[in-house]
Structures are given as structure tokens and as C-alpha cells.
Amino acid sequence: MDLHSHNSHKNLRLKSARAAKDMSQKDLADAVNVARQTINAIELGEYNPSIKLCIAICKTLGKTLNDLFWEEESYEKV
Amino acid sequence: MKKYDYYDKMKSDRFDERQLWIRANIFKHMFFIIAGLISLNTFLATLDVVWAKGVYPNIIILIAAIAAGTIEMIFKDVYFKDNEQRWMIVLGITYAFLFIMNISHMLAGEKFISGGTLTNVGFWMIYSMFMLSIIVSWLIKLLYDKVKNK
Numbered sequence: 001m002d003l004h005s006h007n008s009h010k011n012l013r014l015k016s017a018r019a020a021k022d023m024s025q026k027d028l029a030d031a032v033n034v035a036r037q038t039i040n041a042i043e044l045g046e047y048n049p050s051i052k053l054c055i056a057i058c059k060t061l062g063k064t065l066n067d068l069f070w071e072e073e074s075y076e077k078v
Numbered sequence: 079m080k081k082y083d084y085y086d087k088m089k090s091d092r093f094d095e096r097q098l099w100i101r102a103n104i105f106k107h108m109f110f111i112i113a114g115l116i117s118l119n120t121f122l123a124t125l126d127v128v129w130a131k132g133v134y135p136n137i138i139i140l141i142a143a144i145a146a147g148t149i150e151m152i153f154k155d156v157y158f159k160d161n162e163q164r165w166m167i168v169l170g171i172t173y174a175f176l177f178i179m180n181i182s183h184m185l186a187g188e189k190f191i192s193g194g195t196l197t198n199v200g201f202w203m204i205y206s207m208f209m210l211s212i213i214v215s216w217l218i219k220l221l222y223d224k225v226k227n228k
């Protein structure tokens with residue numbers, strides 16, 4: 001199974017969290033040391049980032065993993 | 079804004095995890111291209127079809143796979159990092175010059191194919207065309223990005 005396969009669910013929470021911080025995709029990409037296209041792919045749901053990258057993005061945007069990356073439909077307390 | 083250094087790049091300083099994954103897939107494609115072309119070449123050899131002599135077939139197979147892989151990397155934005163693109167200009171001039179030289183050899187009477195087999199001029203023509211296809215792909219991508227970013 002391809003862990004990084006295409007996911008049609010866009011990550012709008014990431015996009016709005018980034019916009020709330022007045023950051024462009026390039027700004028966020030530079031902050032977490034990835035390419036702008038990678039941030040774009042994550043927001044479009046075309047790439048599933050590693051947990052390490054998820055954590056880096058969350059810490060940069062001041063959010064938790066639940067806030068940005070947990071599935072909305074099946075949210076459960078962990 | 080202070081750079082968050084928690085996420086350090088993987089072994090490569092040039093590409094992030096997604097880019098490395100894409101590059102790995104492209105290298106896989108190149109492997110299958112090489113395997114396919116070698117199989118085809120071997121099959122032709124069993125039929126006594128010698129389309130090129132010596133090391134020419136192997137070099138052409140390699141360069142075909144390299145060109146295909148490089149073009150795929152260029153279009154998927156995983157070939158260059160920042161300002162390395164100036165090397166493409168140098169390579170472009172070099173291989174354009176090589177291509178023009180071979181055209182002039184052919185116009186002077188040298189043949190592309192002789193006795194059903196690729197000549198020296200034919201080999202260098204194919205080689206320079208593969209390399210130029212990389213340069214042309216890069217130029218197309220450059221223009222596309224400029225238009226898209228306007």
C-alpha cells in the first residue's frame with residue numbers, strides 16, 4: 001500500500017490556520033524546511049506528510065495535530 | 079519569523095521528504111525503462127538485428143532512461159534546487175553545439191545509418207537529441223512557471 005497515495009480530501013484547516021498567521025505557502029515551507037510545492041500538495045490532499053513534518057507544521061502555526069490533521073468525520077478523544 | 083528547526087531535512091540537503099519520495103519513484107521508472115530496453119535489444123540480437131555496434135546500444139539505452147527520468151523530474155519540480163539552473167544553460171549550449179556539428183557532418187555527406195547499422199555520426203546525433211530534449215523540457219517548464227505566476 002502506498003502510504004503517500006492521493007487523498008482527495010483537501011486540508012482546509014491547514015490552509016485557514018496558515019492564513020490566520022498571515023503566512024504564504026512559501027513562508028510556511030521555509031519555516032519547516034520543505035518546498036512550497038510540498039505545502040501545496042498537503043493542502044490539496046495530494047500528499048500525506050510524515051508525523052515529523054506534521055508536528056513541525058503544527059508547532060509553527062501554534063496548533064495541535066488534532067486541529068490540523070485529524071479526520072473531521074471520525075473525531076475521537078484519544 | 080524564527081525558523082523552526084525541529085524538522086531537519088532527511089539525508090539530502092536538497093530535497094524534502096515528498097521530493098525524495100517522488101525522485102525514488104522516478105528512479106524506479108528509469109530502472110524499468112533500462113530493463114525493458116535491454117530486453118528489447120537482446121531480443122533483436124537473437125534475431126540477428128544489429129542496429130548499433132560496440133558500446134553504442136548500451137550508451138543509447140542509458141541515455142534514453144536518463145533523459146526520460148530527468149524530464150519527469152523537471153516537470154515534477156524535483157530536479158533542481160534554487161540556483162542550480164544556470165548549469166542547464168551551459169549544458170544547453172554544449173549539446174546544441176554538438177547537435178549542429180552533427181548536422182553539418184551529415185550535410186557534408188556522412189551518413190546516419192550505414193549497412194543497417196548506426197554510424198558514429200548517427201550515435202552522436204541521437205545522444206545530443208536526447209540531451210537537448212532535457213534542455214527543451216526545462217525551457218518549457220520555465221516558461222510555464224513564469225506564465226502561471228503572472
